[in-house]
Amino acid sequence: MSALLAATSGLGMFGTDPIWITIIKVVFIFVFLLTFTLFNIWFERRIVSFMQMRIGPNRTGPQGLLQSLMDAMKLMFKQEIVPKAADRPVFFLAPIISAFTAFMGFAVIPMGPTVSMFGHTTPLQLVDFPVATLYVVAIASIGIYGIVLAGWASGSTYALLGGIRSSAQMISYEIPMGLSFVAVFLYAGSISTSEIVTAQQRAWYAVLLLPSFIIYVTSMVGETNRAPFDLPEAESELVGGFHTEYSSMKFAMFFLAEYINMATVAAVATTLFLGGWRAPWPISLWSGANQGWLPMLWFVIKIVFFQFIFIWLRGTLPRYRYDQFMRFGWKVLIPVSIGWIMVVSTVRGLRNNVDLSGGSLITRVGVPVAVLLLLWTLIEEIRERRAARRSEVDALPPYDAFAGGHPVPRLPGQEIGSRPIDILMNERNSTQEVPGA
Amino acid sequence: MGEEIAFWICALLAVIGALGMVLSKKAVHSALWVANTMINLAVLYALLGATFLSLVQIIVYTGAVMMLFLFVLMIVGVDASDSLVESIKGQRLLAVLAALGVGGLMASAIGAATISTVGVDAANAKWGGNLQGLAQLIFGRYLLAFETTSALLITAALGAMVLAHRERFTPRPSQRELSIRRFQSVSGHKSSLPASGTYATHNAVDTPALLPDGSLAELSVPAALRARGTLRKDMHADVAEVTTLAEGGAAIVGGSSDSNGATGGDAV
Secondary structure (H helix, E strand, C coil), X not given: CHHHHHHHCCHHHCCCCCHHHHHHHHHHHHHHHHHHHHHHHHHHHHHHHHHCCCCCCCCCCHHHCCHHHHHHHHHHCCCCCCCCCCCHHHHHHHHHHHHHHHHHHHHHCCCCCEEEECCEEEECCCCCCCCHHHHHHHHHHHHHHHHHHHHHHCCCHHHHHHHHXXXXXXXXXXXXXXXXXXXXXHXXXXXXXXHHHHHCCCCCHHHHCHHHHHHHHHHHHHHCCCXXXXXXXXXXHHCCHHHCCCCHHHHHHHHHHHHXXXXXXXXXXXXXXXXXXXXXXXXHCCHHHHCCCCHHHHHHHHHHHHHHHHHHHHHHCXXXXXXXHHHHHHHHHHHHHHHHHHHHHHHHHHHHHCCCCHHHHHHHHHHHHHHHHHHHHHHHHHHHHXXXXXXXXXXXXXXXCCHHHCCCCCCCCCCEXXXXXXXXXXXXXXXXXXXXX | CXXXXXXXXXXXXXXXXXXXXHHCCCHHHHHHHHHHHHHHHHHHHHHCCCHHHHHHHHHHHHHHHHHHHHHHHHHHCCCCCCCCCCCCCCHHXXXXXXXXXXXXXXXXXXXXXXXXXXXHHHHHHHHCCHHHHHHHHHXXXXXXXXXXHHHHHHHHHHHHHHHHCCCCCCCCCCHHHHHHHHHHCCCCCCCCCCCCCCXXXXXXXXXXXXXXXXXXXXXXXXXXXXXXXXXXXXCHHHHHXXXXXXXXXHHHHHHHCHHHHHHHHHHC
């Protein structure tokens, strides 16, 4: 057993595959991502339809499953339009960068434990190295170029605004994203994805490091330009944002990249916070749940769970205003993540260097301090809001029944003067029946 | 063998990127060439066993620094090309001197490395890994230098913020306050502005909507177009065309489905 564990953990098992197994893995990741995208588009349309009390695509194939495939075929055969003002080389390059980098990120994601593949024992992961999680961040930061360049090269104002928004947005949200990783690295003692999964054998980091998980999930929505953070392609403001001028195959590549990025960030969240391919709790009691090819199923279920969250958010929340969105990133997410990392590293450092039981330390010092701080911020916030509302009410002029020349109702909190007409109008308004009440 | 092939590919691409950066006419193209060089250098670092450095190179330089450059350059627009007039006196001479200095530095560094070779592998083995070795050096031996550098960067960021800071004399009106103000004002629209007109021949934004009395609703056209005077005002021909079309259409509809039209009329 211990020999088996030694073989299934550690980075020694990577880079030893024969070339044809590597090729199988590469092709599998490619096909998996393409199929998952087709499924994901269908899944999104059906779930959003369900939430909006519609039916959604249900004609092509069983339950409409082939709808996205047909849409993709149609998209490929559509006319290709390049605007006159476009910067042609960059205009062509941008969707390629987007789609290419989207596929690359998945290389370091562990999809399962070691399995036997045609007589070879090999992990279900293309590659892993000591800094694999940083590789995902690096690839994501190259992927931004696709969107930004598309916005610039289109030679169109809407696209340019979308591109500028997306560059600012993705840089801003990469910071809390990276910071949320730090706590995981501190607890796992490693940056390699497979070792982080191994470290979560006993407890998921989503439970142990809940604030990090929440920060990551928030910033991953911002990073993939999904609602409510889909400002680079806000259709009510920017037509299509960065891809306004794109059509046919090039548009399809952006579309594909967006959905693959959703899968990738979900896979990273699964790996770092939800125990990767490990079975969820009640199933994990069965010892066979984490062996062989079965864990791939848990992995896919966890990814689909995150896709559902993406879709749920899209079906529920209205789009943020751009300044609110940036304020949220810089003034809430980043300070909170830095504070949380300080707490985590302090506890970690004390545990490493001082002979204290970590549990008692947290309960004796950390929790009361954290609760007090939280309460204090809450009370301050409520006080400020009340003061603001009070000053707003104070600022209201006394009730004038014909302010601006039209009959108007009295605003809540507005004083009634002594003019008879105002009193009369106020009584009339308040005694009128409200329809539907 | 594989390492050597990769080196020649990446080194060649890096040099091409550097040349492209100097020779491009558009600033954004130059920035892209630099990004290309940076990524190829990162691959070279990874080949030499410095994986952490290579990824940090991509995250920090390609992903953040170059992206900020692009952010600024993009605002300049797609058609803009740089002016080639020298604005600093003696810039070329200084550039040549600086290039010579960098060349000298590099020659001496590479020369020193060939005299007594340690190699990254040996250095990594000493600490049990590349990452561990870097951590030991950054947070151990070079802690002061590291912290000083970060202090320098923070000072620079703070300086930029101070320079860009603007003191507000009154608090910024919130969305709620603006809305209240809009509804309390006598003039102006309470709701959104009217949409531009839709006609059989034009549905462009410069085509104003028609009011019930047939006059033009100028508010339905964006203020920038109004100020520029590119409003499409001469629409009598269009209106006449639509009217004749509509009359003809009514005649056709009336002719083909007479009985249906009659029952429809009764129902109304």
